[in-house]
Amino acid sequence: MNSPKNHTHMGKIMQATRVSTSGTDPRRARIVIVLLAICMAMQMTSYGMIFPLFARKIGDFGDSVAVLATSVMAYSLAGVIAAPFMGTLADRFGRRPLILGSFAVFTAAFTGYYLAATSLVFIVIRGLAGALTAGLGPATMGLVADIAPEDERARWIGVIGGGTSAGFIIGPVVGGLLYDKWGYGPPFLASIGMALLTLLITFFATPETHTREKRRRESLTQKRAARLAPETGTATSTSLSAGVSFMASLPHPLLAFGTLLFINLNMIFAWFFIDPQLPFYVFDDLGWSTAQFGAAISFYGWATLIGSLTLSQSSDRFGRKPILIIGLILHSAQYVGLMLTNIYWVIIAAFIIAGLGEALVNPALSAAYLGITPEEHRSRAMGIKGAVGSLGSLLAPALVVVIVGTVPPQSVFLISAALILSTALLVFIALRLPGRTDAARDLTWEASQERVMAARSVLHNVAVSAATARKLKSAA
Known part of the structure; x- marks a missing residue:
């Protein structure tokens, strides 16, 4: 990680230069x-x-x-x-x-x-x-x-x-x-x-x-994916979702x-x-x-x-x-x-x-x-x-x-x-x-989606904080 930089209007920012992943030593x-x-x-x-x-x-x-x-x-x-x-x-x-x-x-x-x-x-x-x-x-x-x-x-x-x-x-x-x-x-x-x-x-x-923690994390991930899948409420869609889930579990x-x-x-x-x-x-x-x-x-x-x-x-x-x-x-x-x-x-x-x-x-x-x-x-x-x-x-x-x-x-x-x-x-x-290039491309895509979600969350929090600060200043 790079040394922290001070920004008076945004606080302390850390610039990430690498990603640390958990796993067995x-x-x-x-x-x-x-x-x-x-x-x-x-x-x-x-x-x-x-x-x-x-x-x-x-x-x-x-x-x-x-x-x-x-x-x-x-x-x-x-x-x-x-x-x-x-x-x-x-x-x-x-x-x-x-x-x-x-x-x-x-x-x-x-x-x-x-x-x-x-x-x-x-x-x-x-x-x-x-x-x-x-x-x-x-x-x-x-x-x-x-x-x-x-x-x-x-x-x-x-x-x-x-x-x-x-x-x-x-x-x-x-x-x-x-x-x-x-x-x-x-x-x-x-x-x-x-x-x-x-x-x-x-x-x-x-x-x-x-x-157990890893298995629970994987289970929650699968449940979240199931909730995000389209729901039509029919028996046909349920069986189709099960079939898709089984197919998704197979190597591709x-x-x-x-x-x-x-x-x-x-x-x-x-x-x-x-x-x-x-x-x-x-x-x-x-x-x-x-x-x-x-x-x-x-x-x-x-x-x-x-x-x-x-x-x-x-x-x-x-x-x-x-x-x-x-x-x-x-x-x-x-x-x-x-x-x-x-x-x-x-x-x-x-x-x-x-x-x-x-x-x-x-x-x-x-x-x-x-x-x-x-x-x-x-x-x-x-x-x-x-x-x-x-x-x-x-x-x-x-x-x-x-x-x-x-x-x-x-x-x-x-x-x-x-x-x-x-x-x-x-x-x-x-x-x-x-090939490994294909695997790397898939990993980059997944990582970029996570970064987009994180960036949206951060920007939302910054906007809320700025709006709150303006209201407090006006009130003062």
């Missing part, structure tokens, strides 16, 4: 995000310990690919239904309750997987876990968007993604080694213990970033939002299309041990972690679209490698390349969603994103159940590779995101 924001990333790493480590064992456990029940695919479908169907509602809850009641609740459910679900005595019980538990943990992704992305600067958003989303990837570095290897030596008990008990520890750390380390432009959803759908579909087939293929056809399979997943996790920490800010610097295209092309390597070769280390190399691709795609994709979403509806938008992802993880195993036994594994890998590469082509042709 940058250092505090970094600490919160890093601690949450560590908690995500621990959570995914606990899951990674038992992930390679799902196929083994279902095999011991006397079932195979179709049942494993059905369990994935149960998890995904529950997520499709629950994710948008969970995202809305995170916007309405805060990020922290959804994050803590999800970690608590994971702890209970891992215990259920260990104690399940039949495939049916296993499937039911996966379905419940899918519904009750659907809020973790929307709440986490909402938290990052609340406190991270917009021009560093992809970077910090990448840090969270790196934490998730770190779980697949240690978990599958440790779980595979423990199973090969001692059976189910040690890896499941270690997984349950780590999940419980993660819940406790999260309870003390994760604050509420979407505070809608074509870009739809394209981003399609990218997310295809990414998830491609992986879950091979997911039920992959463990049986590597165990039965390639002869891998559980530890080897865990190591392959670990290499993928290492690549994604390193890429998330070093490359996630690429889309902040070079734009979302080109990074999405490059990342999708690299991500297709895992499917191409599985399709073309059975050499272990060549497949590992393909997994590493694919992990780097995912490290580019995920931060750019999430940042693109958040960049076109109204602030008060961020978790809802991420909930819709999660629901579409769950839809992909539902449709893919459903298709696997239909074609299992009739289509060879190499054809399954080919379909996933073609889907990812065609998605990269779609991004090149169709994706149009508003």
